Amino acid sequence: MGTGLVLLLPFAAALVAPLLTGALGSRAAWLLALAPAVAFAHFCGFLGPVAEGSAVNGGLDWIPSLSVRFSWHLDGLSLTFALLISGIGALIVLYSGGYLNGHPHQGRFFSFILLFFGAMQGLVVSDSFLMLFVFWELTSIASFLLIGFDHAREASRRAALQALIVTGLGGLALLAGLLLVWSVTGISEFSRLGPLGETLRASPLSLGVLLLVLGAAFTKSAQVPFHFWLPNAMEAPTPVSAYLHSATMVKAGVYLLMRLNPTLGGTPAWELLLPLFGAATLLTGAVLAIRQTDLKLMLAYTTVASLGLLVMLTGFGSERAIEAAVLYLVAHSLFKGALFMVAGAIDHESGTRDIRRLGGLRGAMPLTFAAGLLAALSMGGLPLFLGFLAKEEIYAALTEGRIAAMLLVAAIAGNALMFAVGFAVGLKPFVGAEAKTPRHAHEAPPLLLIGPVALALLGCGAALFSPLLHRLVSSPMASAVAGTELDVTISTLPHAGLPLLLSLLTVAAGIAAYLGQARLRAGVDAVLAAIGWGPDKGFDQAMRGLIRLSALVTRIVQNGRLDVYLSVTFIAVALVLLVPMVLFGELPSVPSMPGLLLHEWAVLLIALIGLAAIVWAKDRLTAIVSLGIQGFAVALIFMLMGAPDLSFTQFMVETLSVVILALVMTRLKLSPADHRPAAEKMLDLTIAGGCGLAFTLLLLKVLEQPFDDALTRFFNAHSLVAAHGRNIVNVIIVDFRGLDTLGEIAVVMIAGLSILALIRVATPKKAEGGD
Amino acid sequence: MGTLIFRTAAPFLTALMLLFSVFVLLRGHNEPGGGFIGGLIAASAFAIHGLAFGVPAVRRALHFHPMAVSGFGLALAALSGFLSLAFGVPFLTGLWTKIPVLDVDVSTVMTFDIGVYLVVVGAITSVALGLEERE
Numbered sequence: 068m069g070t071g072l073v074l075l076l077p078f079a080a081a082l083v084a085p086l087l088t089g090a091l092g093s094r095a096a097w098l099l100a101l102a103p104a105v106a107f108a109h110f111c112g113f114l115g116p117v118a119e120g121s122a123v124n125g126g127l128d129w130i131p132s133l134s135v136r137f138s139w140h141l142d143g144l145s146l147t148f149a150l151l152i153s154g155i156g157a158l159i160v161l162y163s164g165g166y167l168n169g170h171p172h173q174g175r176f177f178s179f180i181l182l183f184f185g186a187m188q189g190l191v192v193s194d195s196f197l198m199l200f201v202f203w204e205l206t207s208i209a210s211f212l213l214i215g216f217d218h219a220r221e222a223s224r225r226a227a228l229q230a231l232i233v234t235g236l237g238g239l240a241l242l243a244g245l246l247l248v249w250s251v252t253g254i255s256e257f258s259r260l261g262p263l264g265e266t267l268r269a270s271p272l273s274l275g276v277l278l279l280v281l282g283a284a285f286t287k288s289a290q291v292p293f294h295f296w297l298p299n300a301m302e303a304p305t306p307v308s309a310y311l312h313s314a315t316m317v318k319a320g321v322y323l324l325m326r327l328n329p330t331l332g333g334t335p336a337w338e339l340l341l342p343l344f345g346a347a348t349l350l351t352g353a354v355l356a357i358r359q360t361d362l363k364l365m366l367a368y369t370t371v372a373s374l375g376l377l378v379m380l381t382g383f384g385s386e387r388a389i390e391a392a393v394l395y396l397v398a399h400s401l402f403k404g405a406l407f408m409v410a411g412a413i414d415h416e417s418g419t420r421d422i423r424r425l426g427g428l429r430g431a432m433p434l435t436f437a438a439g440l441l442a443a444l445s446m447g448g449l450p451l452f453l454g455f456l457a458k459e460e461i462y463a464a465l466t467e468g469r470i471a472a473m474l475l476v477a478a479i480a481g482n483a484l485m486f487a488v489g490f491a492v493g494l495k496p497f498v499g500a501e502a503k504t505p506r507h508a509h510e511a512p513p514l515l516l517i518g519p520v521a522l523a524l525l526g527c528g529a530a531l532f533s534p535l536l537h538r539l540v541s542s543p544m545a546s547a548v549a550g551t552e553l554d555v556t557i558s559t560l561p562h563a564g565l566p567l568l569l570s571l572l573t574v575a576a577g578i579a580a581y582l583g584q585a586r587l588r589a590g591v592d593a594v595l596a597a598i599g600w601g602p603d604k605g606f607d608q609a610m611r612g613l614i615r616l617s618a619l620v621t622r623i624v625q626n627g628r629l630d631v632y633l634s635v636t637f638i639a640v641a642l643v644l645l646v647p648m649v650l651f652g653e654l655p656s657v658p659s660m661p662g663l664l665l666h667e668w669a670v671l672l673i674a675l676i677g678l679a680a681i682v683w684a685k686d687r688l689t690a691i692v693s694l695g696i697q698g699f700a701v702a703l704i705f706m707l708m709g710a711p712d713l714s715f716t717q718f719m720v721e722t723l724s725v726v727i728l729a730l731v732m733t734r735l736k737l738s739p740a741d742h743r744p745a746a747e748k749m750l751d752l753t754i755a756g757g758c759g760l761a762f763t764l765l766l767l768k769v770l771e772q773p774f775d776d777a778l779t780r781f782f783n784a785h786s787l788v789a790a791h792g793r794n795i796v797n798v799i800i801v802d803f804r805g806l807d808t809l810g811e812i813a814v815v816m817i818a819g820l821s822i823l824a825l826i827r828v829a830t831p832k833k834a835e836g837g838d
Numbered sequence: 839m840g841t842l843i844f845r846t847a848a849p850f851l852t853a854l855m856l857l858f859s860v861f862v863l864l865r866g867h868n869e870p871g872g873g874f875i876g877g878l879i880a881a882s883a884f885a886i887h888g889l890a891f892g893v894p895a896v897r898r899a900l901h902f903h904p905m906a907v908s909g910f911g912l913a914l915a916a917l918s919g920f921l922s923l924a925f926g927v928p929f930l931t932g933l934w935t936k937i938p939v940l941d942v943d944v945s946t947v948m949t950f951d952i953g954v955y956l957v958v959v960g961a962i963t964s965v966a967l968g969l970e971e972r973e
Contacts (some may be wrong), residue, residue: 236893278952344861400961403878463973557843649958710871711876712870712871714870715862715870715871715875716874716875716878719875719878719879719882721880722882722884723878723882723962723966726882726885726966727965727966727969730969730970731964731969734969790932790944790947791867791932791943791947792867792868792947793867793868794866794867794868794869794870794871794872796870796872797866797867797872797951798867799869800872800874800954801867801872801873801932801947801951802947802956803948805919805930805932805947805950806919806929806930808915808917808950808954809915809919809930809950812911812912812915812953812957812958813912814952815908815957815958815961816905816908816909816911816912816957816960816961818961819905819908819960819962819965820905821965822965823905823964823965823968826965826969827968827969
């Protein structure tokens with residue numbers, strides 16, 4: 068049960084965060100960081116058992132009748148993610164304490180970020196599909212709130228909405244995909260899906276499942292062509308960028324792919340689509356990153372590139388590629404989180420994030436410099452750092468067996484550009500001549516330093532103690548992703564071989580790119596200016612198009628003319644009844660005329676007279692009253708046929724409807740005369756005739772069926788005995804079908820309310836005048 | 839609509855119809871009638887009163903807004919259903935008891951039907967009065 072409480076804890080913390088911040092100010096961060104810290108400690112306890120190959124399961128029944136459970140499953144993959152999310156989460160909460168110190172809405176910010184932490188943590192430990200989906204959507208919502216935190220600025224609002232729409236669409240695809248998996252396999256929990264991968268891959272729906280899952284993963288993890296929302300999300304405060312948009316949330320898509328790799332992976336479509344989109348994203352992100360001058364945007368685009376690399380490796384299809392993906396994922400979370408926090412600290416202390424206006428901060432901010440440099444070394448993939456292990460493994464995977472030349476080139480180019488950007492953020496602002504910044508820079512306060520320093524040191528320490536890392540984290544996670552036992556062995560000591568050579572090539576190219584950054588930027592700018600269009604613009608165009616389309620549809624469907632609505636409704640009724648009857652040859656046979664008594668003929672004649680009077684009536688009032696004649700005649704027929712209740716009600720309804728129709732007419736000041744042109748009258752007559760014919764045929768057909776008196780016998784037998792009533796109709800209404808009646812009277816009341824509202828709306832002047 | 843005959847007859851008509859509506863409502867369990875039809879009769883009674891003496895007169899006589907009457911009826915019907923919770927039987931199960939001195943059967947079915955009656959009276963009367971108000 069401990070895990071259940073840990074899953075709830077963040078939401079409880081999110082509730083008290085505003086109060087706590089109101090009382091303690093930014094010092095509340097120390098207390099609030101306990102929520103993720105406790106989760107981190109809790110999950111650390113599972114490291115041992117999971118490393119030995121046993122998974123931790125738990126859960127509660129949610130909807131037992133549908134066999135839906137609220138269940139969690141912690142294997143190597145979930146556990147690594149949970150540790151990253153809770154560990155970095157604790158550091159981010161502390162960092163937010165420093166970064167938003169004195170902000171009027173700091174409490175709200177803590178609340179949102181803890182909400183996100185809870186959602187993300189729930190996402191990665193979820194076992195049941197629906198639970199994963201709920202948490203997946205919750206991360207999108209939390210991300211929306213956090214990107215739009217500074218909601219007074221239009222750019223923030225646009226970015227928040229854009230992220231919500233793109234990831235929300237992906238969420239719908241995820242739901243559809245998971246439901247398909249559920250219907251094909253009959254399984255709604257990931258942990259039991261393993262043996263059914265073969266069934267799923269052989270199913271004709273497997274391509275649909277794959278495309279839907281990719282739609283979800285690619286939108287969440289910002290793959291080309293959906294990458295545009297991620298850089299725009301940099302409108303959020305820096306702690307958000309560091310946490311959601313580099314270390315955790317954007318990796319949810321990668322998590323999904325890794326989770327489903329044993330089930331969906333290994334097919335030609337998987338091994339084509341993932342590397343293709345991944346490599347395209349890697350190159351796009353890296354090239355766009357080098358062009359930026361804003362530290363955060365540079366990092367954002369390299370995050371896009373890194374996500375591309377991860378997707379590419381996940382879909383590559385070899386065990387070594389999986390190992391590389393796992394190592395790179397961990398390394399990336401550590402160094403990118405640290406670099407974002409360094410960028411935020413620079414911004415916070417110097418007042419600018421523009422790389423061209425920063426320089427020589429090493430004297431003023433030595434600790435920030437140290438953290439930034441360590442993180443950049445890891446990002447650049449230099450020995451002694453986790454990034455190096457990851458890169459060696461990437462190159463080893465891509466050159467093992469068949470050499471995937473295209474992917475290799477993409478990987479080298481992407482890595483080299485990311486190397487350059489890493490050092491542009493972690494090194495460039497600190498060296499060179501001291502630049503004049505808007506604020507006189509000082510060393511960041513402790514709250515801003517703990518996070519980046521801890522993550523940067525961890526990136527170095529993890530590499531130095533790589534056997535321990537592999538035993539506890541990399542090997543279990545890689546095994547979970549691959550679906551078979553894997554043992555990661557790579558160590559930080561460089562060993563001669565093709566991968567090392569490629570690493571050297573990357574570093575050389577990276578240094579060249581770092582030195583020639585200004586020229587590269589100008590070149591990319593020129594190319595982009597020549598293209599002129601991008602998916603970001605496309606998003607705006609799509610949104611404008613959507614609004615125009617809905618306006619158009621509204622104008623056609625809701626044109627505001629009651630007569631058109633009524634005509635369409637009744638034409639539809641007539642067609643729905645007549646067309647199937649004719650198509651399937653279900654027309655009733657001609658009925659024989661029953662022998663009627665004289666008074667029965669008389670009543671029928673009254674009804675016909677009423678009908679004729681409606682058609683020939685010169686003005687509307689006469690027509691309405693004639694309608695009443697016809698209705699009364701029908702009520703009489705009910706009476707003669709032995710249905711007093713029905714007849715009684717029919718009398719009252721006819722009376723009231725004539726009264727109300729007449730009132731409406733006077734109310735709307737309709738002229739008594741009927742001004743419709745002859746053609747329109749003919750059309751209306753045809754529609755009315757069609758509906759009448761359709762109902763007549765339907766009723767005749769119904770009467771041809773043998774009468775099943777099971778219900779009659781039931782109610783005759785039980786009405787008095789069980790419900791103490793002799794009037795069966797009323798007993799049915801108030802007792803046997805009481806729930807239906809309750810619903811119906813609710814409808815009566817709501818209809819009354821809406822009519823009342825319509826009357827009020829139509830006469831604003833009268834309402835003011837009163838009476 | 840304000841002819842002398844109509845205005846003279848209207849109060850009697852209204853009173854009789856209201857009485858009759860209650861009669862129809864209460865006999866509904868064993869003879870033709872019930873809450874729905876009773877409610878329609880009562881609504882017609884109020885409509886007639888409104889035509890004869892104007893809407894303000896009806897509103898004064900009713901004291902409550904007709905929509906409030908309707909809401910009360912809906913709540914009454916729902917509560918009649920919830921009473922079954924206390925006896926551990928399914929929602930809306932009919933519960934019967936006899937008042938000792940008067941020797942009258944009362945039941946949740948009856949209160950439910952009264953709820954139906956009030957909903958119909960309230961909803962239709964408020965629409966009718968809303969429309970009449972304009973004249």
